Amino acid sequence: MRKETIVTVKTAPVSPLLTADLMINGGKGLQEGTLLKLIDQRGKFVGKGYVGQQNKGMGWLLTSNEKETINVSFFREKLKQALEQRTSLFNDSLTTAFRVFNGEGDGIGGLTIDYFDGYYVFNWYSEGIYDFKEEVLEAFRKVTTAKGIYEKKRFAEKGSYIEDDDFVEGERAQFPLIVQENGMFFATYLNESAMVGIFLDQRHVRKAIRDKYAANKRVLNTFSYTGAFSVAAALGGAKKTTSVDLANRSRSKTEEQFSINGIDPASQEIIVEDVFHYFKYAVRKQLLFDLVILDPPSFARSKKHTFSAAKDYTALLTEAIAITEQGGVIVASSNCSTFSMKKFKGFIDQAFKRQGFKYQVLEEHTLPEDFKTINNYKEGNYLKVVIVKKI
Structure with a gap:
């Protein structure tokens, strides 16, 4: 059985994420994997957890039951x-x-x-x-x-x-x-990298795109990765999908996803390019789309651009609005945990005001039910999706 190391905390944790400033000695000398028994300054039991450096924390609280053994x-x-x-x-x-x-x-x-x-x-x-x-x-x-x-x-x-x-x-x-996933097929590679081919947290959003928003629409999917949103749109009866991503592998990966769903990749447009460059190209060519999907990473860097969702999402959405048809729909999504849904909706409001258009919120999504979250760790509920209509 693992030995528990007693650590004194300033106050009882209000979140399961344990931080160094919570601890009297700042957590000095604690090794990764160390089991912690937390006590307050009066020696009263507070909880048990472990040391594991992650995000801005140095470990996690596992139980508030003193009799529970971590085994x-x-x-x-x-x-x-x-x-x-x-x-x-x-x-x-x-x-x-x-x-x-x-x-x-x-x-x-x-x-x-x-x-x-x-x-x-x-x-x-x-x-x-x-x-x-x-x-x-x-x-x-x-x-x-x-x-x-x-x-x-x-x-x-x-x-x-x-x-x-x-x-x-x-x-x-x-x-x-x-x-x-809801009858759609996706190719996955569990042995390839941190990303296996599909982001499971967008399950309900893909279904909504297929079932409600794609029929007879010209669809632009930006930061498209392996094209999962594009597949959903094509299966939903889109006139045509355009998938744009900077990564070279996105082309072959997206072609594969289309093929296994019985869709000819040649009937769709797959572009390997910086999304910011593509927006400028679309404006020059006066291209307009009926459905635009905007799901950038929280942070991304290309040769000419550095993108941070917390700082740059409003500007990105402003450019997307410019190439969205009047009456068109934008799926605005972010997986950045550093801001709330309320703040995200503020970004959307600012972007539409910049472009001089009004909008209607059609639906909102957070994490699906299998991505279980708890109220005292709001950062865990990171996904924010707002589907809006340009009016």
Whole structure:
């Protein structure tokens, strides 16, 4: 059994993310993976957690129950509860990819687990939680079976991804591994990098695009990655989709996604270019789109542009409005956790005022139900999607 290190805190944590300034000694000398027993300055028990450098924190609170031991049984119970809460998704024959464990939302900050048609991908966000790997895997084997397990070690200098073989145990998947989402097909590669081919948190948004907004529309999908939004739009009856992304691999990846859904990639437009350059080109050529999808990364850098969602989203949306047809729809999305939905809607309002147009909010989305969040860690509910009509 792991030894618990007693640490005195200034006040009881109000969030599961433990920060250095919460601790009397600033957390000095604590090693990654250290189990913590937190007490207040009067010696009263506050909680138990572990050391794992992530984001602006140095670890996570795991329990407020002094009698609870952080061991295989603890992890087993958390995993069991999480899997049971996703029963409806496991029973959905049209969806075979979703999140089964969402970090602090399911009780273990620093760990997420995604499901891909029988295979599981463990995402470890700090060396600290990775130190518990064997206990977590042992607990996982006790509550379910997997065709195979892959992992992503998402901790390194400056938050970069650690490249590795990624395979852990079971049988290796045949790639591409084709998964379903609301009846749409997507190619995934669990062994390729931190990003496996589809962002699972946008499931409901893709369905809305397909079912409500794409029919007979000219669609522009910016920062398109592997073209998942474009596939949804094409399956929804779009006249034509245009996918724009700076990454060279986006072309072949997007062609593959179209092909496995029975769509001829040649019938769609796939452009490898800086989105900011494309906006200028579209203005020069007087191109207009009926549906524009704007889902940039929180931070991106190209040869000529550095983009930060917190600072630059308003300007980006302003350019998108200029090439959106009157009566057209914009899917404005951000996964940046540093600002709220209220502030994001403020960005949208500013952008439309700059362009001199009014707008109507058609619907809003945050994280889907499998991306479970908790009220005392609002940063965990990072996704903000507002679908607006230009009027």
